[in-house]
Structure formats: C-alpha cells, structure tokens
Amino acid sequence: MDALVVANEVGPYVTAAVAAYGTAVVTRTTDSAADATVSLGRRIVQRLWRREESRDDIGTAIRDLADAPDDADFQALLRAHIKRALLDDPALTADLARLLPASGVAVTASGDGAVAVQNNSGVISTGSGATVQR
Numbered sequence: 001m002d003a004l005v006v007a008n009e010v011g012p013y014v015t016a017a018v019a020a021y022g023t024a025v026v027t028r029t030t031d032s033a034a035d036a037t038v039s040l041g042r043r044i045v046q047r048l049w050r051r052e053e054s055r056d057d058i059g060t061a062i063r064d065l066a067d068a069p070d071d072a073d074f075q076a077l078l079r080a081h082i083k084r085a086l087l088d089d090p091a092l093t094a095d096l097a098r099l100l101p102a103s104g105v106a107v108t109a110s111g112d113g114a115v116a117v118q119n120n121s122g123v124i125s126t127g128s129g130a131t132v133q134r
Helices: 002-026 036-050 052-067 072-088 089-098
Strands: none
Touching: 002 036, 002 052, 002 072, 002 089, 036 052, 036 089, 052 072, 072 089
16 A cells, blocks of 8 residues: 555544543553554554654654644644555555555444445435425
C-alpha cells in the first residue's frame, strides 16, 4: 500500500488514541475496555514510536495534540510527521497497512429511516411525508 494512502488512513486512529490517552498513548498497554479505534490508534502510535529517526517529531506532535485534541492544526501536524515517517520507511508503511482494517466497505443500517450509502449523487429522504424539490 502506498505511504500516502496509509498516512491518510492511520490519521483518525492516531488522533483518537491521543485524544483518549494523551501522551501516555506511547506506553499504554492493552485495555480490554478500549474502543477498537482507540486501541488500533495506540498500536499504530507505538509502532511509529519505535522508529527512532522520527520519534522526536512525532513525540512533540503527540504532546501538542494531547494538550489540544480538537485543534485541527495539531492534528494536521501529527499527520504530516506520520506521512514523512512512512515516506522514508517502506517497511513501516507495509507494517501499518497490515494493521488497518480491510478497505472493503461493510455497512449495516437498521431501524426506521436508516440509510446506508457508499456513494450518492441524489437526494436521500427518510422523513415521513417529506417533499423533495429540485
């Protein structure tokens, strides 16, 4: 898998893990109660942390994001450092790609008005008696 694709796909997991654990994300052990996204993000961060060449930059970005987890600039900075590490290390890219869920889409929608859509170019209305005008 391409380094840029992997960098984009791991970003949300890493951000979720840093938001949940802060800087402890690097050393946190498995928590059986952890959400799957946060758990995967923690494992990704720990693999990134093992790469000594990018540890300082990624560590600084993690600390900044941990202090302000909703800050889009700090999220982007961490993604940029992850992207750089992956571009520089094809083995790390392959390792992280193996951690990611399969790229196939599996969606379940259930209940009144539920909608599951992969691609949509039109209107989706779930309202009772809704009127759609063009």
